[in-house]
Amino acid sequence: MTGSHNLQMYWLESGEGRSMEPFPFAYNIKEDRWAPAHDTFLLPPEFGAQVGHHNTIGEWNQACMDCHTTFARPRFVDGLEFDSHVVEFGISCEACHSGGEEHIAANRNPLRRYAKHLGEEGDDTMVDPMKLDGPRATLACGQCHSIWGFRSVEDKLAWNREGTQFQPGDDKLVLRWMMEPTMADASEELRKELQNYNAGYFDNRFWSDGMVRVTGREMNGVVESPCFEGGEYSCMSCHEMHPDDPKPEVLDAWRAGQMRTDHGNTNQDCLQCHETIAQDISAHTFHAPESVGSSCYDCHMPHTSYGLLRGVRSHQVSSPTSRESIDTGRPNACNLCHLDETLEWTADYLHNWYGQEKPDFEADDRNIAAAINWLLKGDAGQRAVVTWNMSRPEAQAASGTDWMYPVLSLNLNDPYAAVRFITYSTLRDLPGMSDFEYEYVGDEAVTRPRVKVAYEKWFNEIKPKDHVFDSSTLLQPNGLFQPGEVARMLELRDDRPIFLAE
Numbered sequence: 001m002t003g004s005h006n007l008q009m010y011w012l013e014s015g016e017g018r019s020m021e022p023f024p025f026a027y028n029i030k031e032d033r034w035a036p037a038h039d040t041f042l043l044p045p046e047f048g049a050q051v052g053h054h055n056t057i058g059e060w061n062q063a064c065m066d067c068h069t070t071f072a073r074p075r076f077v078d079g080l081e082f083d084s085h086v087v088e089f090g091i092s093c094e095a096c097h098s099g100g101e102e103h104i105a106a107n108r109n110p111l112r113r114y115a116k117h118l119g120e121e122g123d124d125t126m127v128d129p130m131k132l133d134g135p136r137a138t139l140a141c142g143q144c145h146s147i148w149g150f151r152s153v154e155d156k157l158a159w160n161r162e163g164t165q166f167q168p169g170d171d172k173l174v175l176r177w178m179m180e181p182t183m184a185d186a187s188e189e190l191r192k193e194l195q196n197y198n199a200g201y202f203d204n205r206f207w208s209d210g211m212v213r214v215t216g217r218e219m220n221g222v223v224e225s226p227c228f229e230g231g232e233y234s235c236m237s238c239h240e241m242h243p244d245d246p247k248p249e250v251l252d253a254w255r256a257g258q259m260r261t262d263h264g265n266t267n268q269d270c271l272q273c274h275e276t277i278a279q280d281i282s283a284h285t286f287h288a289p290e291s292v293g294s295s296c297y298d299c300h301m302p303h304t305s306y307g308l309l310r311g312v313r314s315h316q317v318s319s320p321t322s323r324e325s326i327d328t329g330r331p332n333a334c335n336l337c338h339l340d341e342t343l344e345w346t347a348d349y350l351h352n353w354y355g356q357e358k359p360d361f362e363a364d365d366r367n368i369a370a371a372i373n374w375l376l377k378g379d380a381g382q383r384a385v386v387t388w389n390m391s392r393p394e395a396q397a398a399s400g401t402d403w404m405y406p407v408l409s410l411n412l413n414d415p416y417a418a419v420r421f422i423t424y425s426t427l428r429d430l431p432g433m434s435d436f437e438y439e440y441v442g443d444e445a446v447t448r449p450r451v452k453v454a455y456e457k458w459f460n461e462i463k464p465k466d467h468v469f470d471s472s473t474l475l476q477p478n479g480l481f482q483p484g485e486v487a488r489m490l491e492l493r494d495d496r497p498i499f500l501a502e
C-alpha cells in the first residue's frame with residue numbers, strides 16, 4: 001500500500017521479479033469510497049486510464065518507493081523487472097534520524113544511558129532534526145519533500161543499486177539535486193531534465209514564476225521564502241513529529257497537519273521571529289485583530305498549491321499582489337477569501353494600504369468577481385484550487401455563499417474528474433445541499449444532467465426570496481444568469497491540458 005491517512009493506493013505481485021503492479025482503484029478515506037486511481041489525480045481526461053502515472057508495472061519500484069519507504073533500493077534488472085529492497089514500507093525512524101547502529105552500540109552501556117538521561121546535552125550518536133540549523137533541518141525532511149532529480153546517469157544508477165547516500169544532518173543531497181527553477185545552476189540542469197522527461201515537467205509542478213504548486217514538495221517553497229535566509233527557518237519552525245502531550249484534544253489538533261503543539265498553526269508561528277508586527281496586528285493587516293483576515297498564514301501562505309483532491313498551503317512565504325494573478329494566473333490571497341470581489345477591488349486596497357502599484361486591468365477583471373473569472377475562464381489547476389477555497393469557512397465569512405451555487409452547479413460538468421470531485425464536495429457542504437446526489441466518476445452523459453438539477457434545486461428551494469444579486473456574480477438581480485455571459489466566458493476558457501504531478 002502507498003499512502004495512509006488521506007488516500008490509499010494498492011500494489012499487487014506482477015510476476016516480473018519484485019516489480020509491483022498497480023491495483024486500478026484507490027481508496028479515499030475521508031469520503032469512505034473507492035474510485036478509479038486516475039480519477040483521484042488532476043490530469044487531462046484524455047489521459048484516461050491509458051497514460052498518466054500509477055498504471056504501469058514497476059511504477060512503484062521506479063518512482064513511489066523513493067519517497068514512500070525507508071532506505072529504498074529500486075534495483076532495476078531488465079525490461080519490467082526490478083529486484084527492489086526496502087528497510088521499511090513507510091517513513092521510519094532512520095529516515096529522519098540517520099542510521100542507528102552507532103547509537104545502539106553506544107547505549108548498550110547502562111552507565112552511559114543513565115548519564116545521558118540525567119544530563120542535558122542530548123546524544124550526538126543520533127541526529128535530532130530539531131537541533132540542526134535551518135538548512136540542514138529542512139533538508140532532512142526535504143530529501144523526500146522536494147522536487148528532485150539526478151545529476152547524471154551514473155548517479156541515477158548508483159541510487160538505483162545502493163539507495164540514498166544522504167543522511168539526515170548532511171548539508172546537501174548526495175547524487176541528487178533539488179530542482180529549483182530560480183537557483184543559479186538551475187537553467188542548465190533544468191534544461192537537461194526537460195530533455196530527459198518531457199516539456200511539461202516544469203508546468204506540471206511550478207507556477208510560471210517558479211513557485212512550487214503541488215503538495216508533498218514543501219522544501220522547494222521553504223528555501224525560496226525570504227525567511228530562509230535568516231538561517232534558523234525550517235520545517236521545525238512550525239511542525240513537530242512527536243508531540244509530548246498525550247491529551248486527546250492536543251493530539252487531535254496535532255494530527256491535522258503535524259503542527260507544533262506549543263504554537264503550531266497560529267500567528268505565533270510567524271511572530272516568534274517577526275515580533276514587531278505583534279505590537280499592533282491591525283496596523284499591518286487592516287483587519288480587526290480577531291478577524292480571520294488577520295491570519296498571517298492566510299495572506300502569506302494561502303492555499304494555492306494542490307494535491308490529494310484539495311487546496312494545500314503554499315510553503316513559499318510571499319505577499320499578496322494583484323500582479324501575480326495577472327502574470328501567473330495564481331489566485332492572490334485576498335481574492336481567495338474575497339472571492340466575490342473583483343481583481344481590481346483587491347488592487348485598490350493593496351494600493352491604498354500597502355502602497356503597491358496598481359496595474360491596468362481588462363474589463364472582466366474590473367467588472368466580474370475574481371472567483372467567477374477563474375472558475376469559468378481559468379485552467380483546470382485554477383478551477384480546482386479556487387473551488388476548494390470556496391469551501392473554507394474563512395472565505396465564506398468574507399464573501400457569503402448565496403452567489404456560489406449557480407457557478408458551482410455549472411462546473412459539475414467539468415471535463416476534469418478532480419475538479420468535479422472538489423466542486424461537488426464544496427457544493428454539498430453549502431446550506432440546503434446535503435441531500436443533493438451526484439457521482440463524479442463518469443462521463444458527460446452522467447454529469448451534464450446534474451447541472452440543471454443542482455441549479456434548479458438552489459433556485460426553487462434555497463435562494464433567499466428577496467436577495468438581489470450583484471452583476472459582478474454574472475447573475476441578474478433575480479438569480480438567473482445574465483444572457484450570453486456564461487457562454488462568452490466559457491469560450492475564453494483556458495483549455496490547455498493540466499497535469500499536476502503531486
Ligand code: HEC
Pocket residue numbers: 002003004005006067068069070091095096129140141142143144145235236239241255256257258
Ligand atoms: C523518507 C521520506 C520522508 C522524510 C525523510 C520525511 N517525510 Fe514527511 N512524508 C513523506 C511521505 C511519503 C508522506 C505521506 C505518508 C503517507 O501518508 O503515506 C509524508 C507525510 C508527511 C506529513 C503529513 C501530511 C498530511 O497529509 O497530514 C507531514 C506534516 C510531513 N510528512 C512532514 C515531514 C517533516 C517535517 C519531515 C522532517 C522532520 C518529514 N516529513 C520527513 C516522506 C518523508
Ligand code: HEC
Pocket residue numbers: 002003004005006007008009053054059060063064065066067068144145146147148215216217307308312502
Ligand atoms: C518526491 C517524493 C515522492 C514521490 C516520488 C512520491 N510521493 Fe507520494 N507523497 C509524498 C509526500 C511528501 C506526500 C505527503 C503529501 C501531503 O500529505 O500533502 C505524499 C502523499 C501521497 C499519498 C497520500 C498519502 C496520505 O496522506 O494518505 C499517496 C496515495 C501517494 N503519495 C502516492 C504516491 C504514488 C503512487 C507515487 C508513485 C507514482 C508517489 N506517491 C511518489 C512524496 C512522494
Ligand code: HEC
Pocket residue numbers: 091092093094095096097128129130236239240241242243
Ligand atoms: C518524519 C521524521 C521523523 C521520524 C520518521 C521519526 N522522528 Fe523522531 N524526531 C523527529 C523530529 C523532527 C524530532 C524533534 C522533536 C519533534 O519534532 O517532536 C524528533 C525527536 C525525537 C526524539 C527526541 C525526543 C523528543 O521527543 O524530542 C526521539 C527519542 C525520537 N525522535 C525517536 C524516534 C523514533 C524511535 C522513531 C521511530 C519510531 C522516530 N523518532 C521517527 C523526526 C522524526
Ligand code: HEC
Pocket residue numbers: 226227228229230231232233234237269270271272273274296297300301317318319
Ligand atoms: C525562524 C524565523 C522566521 C519565521 C518562523 C518566519 N520568518 Fe519571515 N523572515 C525571517 C527572516 C530572517 C527574514 C528576512 C529578514 C527580514 O526581512 O526580516 C524574513 C522575511 C520575511 C518576509 C519578507 C520581508 C521583506 O522585507 O520582504 C515576509 C513577508 C515574512 N518573513 C513573513 C513571514 C510569515 C508570514 C511567517 C509565518 C508564516 C514567517 N515570516 C515566519 C524569519 C522568519
Ligand code: HEC
Pocket residue numbers: 138141142145215216218219222233234235236237238239256257259265269297308312313315
Ligand atoms: C511557517 C510555518 C511552516 C513551515 C516552515 C513549514 N510548514 Fe508545512 N505546513 C504549515 C501549515 C500551517 C500547514 C497546514 C496545516 C493544516 O492546517 O492542515 C502545513 C502543512 C504541511 C503538509 C500537509 C499538506 C497538506 O495540507 O496536505 C506537509 C506535508 C508539510 N506541511 C510539510 C512541511 C515540510 C516538509 C516543511 C519543510 C520543508 C514544512 N512543511 C515547513 C506550516 C509550515
Ligand code: HEC
Pocket residue numbers: 267270271274277281284285286287293294295296297298299300319320350354356
Ligand atoms: C490581510 C493580509 C495580510 C495579513 C493577514 C498579514 N500580512 Fe504581512 N503583508 C501583507 C502584504 C500585502 C505585504 C506586502 C507589502 C508590500 O507590498 O510590500 C505584507 C508584508 C509583510 C512583511 C514584510 C514587510 C514588513 O511589513 O515587514 C512581513 C515581515 C509580514 N508581512 C509579516 C506578517 C505577519 C507576521 C503576519 C501575521 C501577524 C502578517 N504579515 C499578516 C499582507 C498581510
Ligand code: HEC
Pocket residue numbers: 287288291292293295298299320333334335336337338346349350394395397398
Ligand atoms: C482569511 C480570509 C481573508 C483574507 C486572506 C483577507 N480578508 Fe479581508 N476580510 C475578511 C473577512 C472575514 C472580512 C469581514 C470583516 C472582518 O472579519 O474583518 C474582511 C473584510 C475586509 C474589508 C472590509 C469589508 C469589505 O468587504 O469591504 C476589506 C476592504 C478587505 N477585507 C480587504 C482585504 C484585502 C485587500 C486582503 C488582502 C491583502 C484581504 N482582505 C485578505 C477575510 C479575509
